[in-house]
Amino acid sequence: MTETLQYAGVIRQVVVHFDDLDPSAVVHNSRYALLLERAVSNWFSDHGYSFANGRPSSEDMVVGVREFAITYNVPIRGTGPIDVHFWIDKLGRSSAVYGFRFLSPDHTTVYAEGRRVMVKMDFATGVPVPWTEDGLALVEPLVRR
Template identity: 30%
Template sequence: MTPADAPATAVGTVRRRIEHVDTDASGVVHFSRYVSLLETFVLDHFEEHGAGLARIAELGADLAVTELTVRYRRPGAYRDPIVGEVVVEHVGAARVRVAASLLREETNGSRTELASGTLTFAAVHPTTGGPVPLPPTVRHTLKGITPDAARHDTAAH
């Protein structure tokens, strides 16, 4: 089964640890790194479903962030185990809006939100940077992992 054939899920999760490069001299995640971590989790989620940057490039496009909002909740620290939760909220002809949360996994199994945000990506031409439509197969794949698609998939079974 290829990632594109995987069942649709409304919320994707990606795991990793806070690394040294993510922190300031005191071992706390630098505010600017939350944005990078959120974007990494989103792009990993796309990749898991066969709609990653390499696939988009093969189809003659690239993605550029056109809008970003971030809300900081709590500090993360070096080596904290973190989970990124990603929800593709909207897929249009040339744009994708995604919500993402960065959560610390606590020793008791609970999760503490460190930051959350919304990223809007636009499809652009790889050379000129001008707007282009999302490649149809990528648009279809991303629409298949929206919460609405998951509800429709569940209702069909």
């Protein structure tokens, strides 16, 4: 880990619930994508971007996951809070490559880490379209330098 990575992006707390666990009482592998989405959505919501009333509040909210890759280092056991650290490694014309880590609350354990590629799309056609200037300005603090 580099100093840049350590301080890039933001950290959001999410809560692991009983239904996130597999029969061994560890977080099921499929739930990591959902936990990441909760952390990222929470950050966007705090900045005025949401899906209130079933509609995106900004055209920059209409995105699809193109790629999701994760490496599991240590199981997350049981329920309770964990921290999700995420940042943007690359911001393209209509895409964003996010990096992420799942951390213990004291940040001494990296449970899992990976990347997620998002593509902004036109709401009606599903065709990739450029980010708006407002959207680019919003995520600028997340971009790793």
